[in-house]
Amino acid sequence: MRRFLLLLSFMVVVTLTFNGCGVKYGFSGGSIPANMKTVNVQYFENIAPMVYPTLSQNFTEGLKERIRNQSRLSQVNGDADAMFEGVITGYDIAPVAVGANDRAGMNRLTITVKVKYTNRLDETGESNFEQSFSQFREFMPPIQGKEEGTIPEIIKLLTEDIYNKAFANW
Template identity: 45%
Template structure:
């Protein structure tokens, strides 16, 4: 075999051994990880919105489904998410000169337990908190579903990034 043939063969072997995981989401997922699961997030907040647990659970499932090639399983996946909603609170954040609120803030906190069975050192338990402000002239009932949707988008992005984006 000629020198150029040996060089070509060695180059191919070296390149074959180098794998790069690329994704538009920035996720860096071990190729051994194949499945994920998201357990139901119970609502343990003092104020309970009846649909919030299901909305959060589904939003996180959809975020992972749309950003990775992992397959959702009903039991416990290679990547497993569980936890609970610990705070759902609205309060005034800006007061006018006559002691009336000008702006309110809706805050949602979620405690998340992430178990990575492929790389256990990457497992974590963390609390994530996000909020959205809204005009105090609007009732919470009038804007609540839009605020929840926006906050859940931010929360699921934070959870996803902590679990899968290793920057």
Template identity: 40%
Template sequence: MLKRNLLLITVVILLAGFVSSCSVKYNFTGSKPMILEKTFTVYYFPNRARLINPTLSQSFTEELREKLTRQTSLNELSESGDLEFEGQITGYEFRPMSIQKQDESAQTRLTITINVKYTNNQVPEESFEKSFSAYEDFDSNLSISSVEEELSAEIIEKLTDDIFNATIANW
């Protein structure tokens, strides 16, 4: 009986120590318990890709701003926010996929690549510079101009989700 109580007390102490050490940085939802960041800034993402979609820079920049506004309680600043997002669009390309008979492709893939420099001015060790890429496939019988806008919007949504998860959600 004494051994059992001693074992139970030891387990409780170890568990309490583990939980308290984990809670210093993370709680059970995976987010930080004490949020130092109050503001964010999203700088314009210029298009430096070889193939240029004239609306892509504006669309991506606005979608990232809107996502941060909708899904966080952070306030947007035009510059010098606690969290800063900057970078450039480095890739915008169409490639044939699913090659069939007579070297014809059944699908075409639109891929967008964005280089992001994320700066956390409150917790600098969380800052990084990284490339994010996403794509959508479409039937090669369709003209690019008929699907480009819709596909770009879908890819931008994927990219902003990935960037949000890598920064704010801290996954």
């Protein structure tokens, strides 16, 4: 009987540890409140001085895909438990190393996004944020043809940073 009570006590402690506090923990590194069910990702307009034509669409879809793949949240139009909105504020290609004949030996593509996250279930507003995120990748010249391969890598890094800030509080 003593063994049974000890085992039962252990099971209760384990259950409370993993189910407590009303927060769902997952293997993707996120902690999404159990009562959060929906998310709305608004279109991120590109207002950067240098514009890449499909960046707004690709970034917006990349953030939606990140949330879809790493959470249980349903994406909706209109009011939602969690809201993402913002703008692309920077798209810049700059040389970072000099090569032969004083030409760029290495270029850096940097994308900056300003994001406003609102958790409408958080009455204190402590989990809400408005912040800029920036990521870059370097590539060898020429620039032509390199942007198409570099942009998805940067979008992946940016969406990971945004997701972690919103749902993992990193």
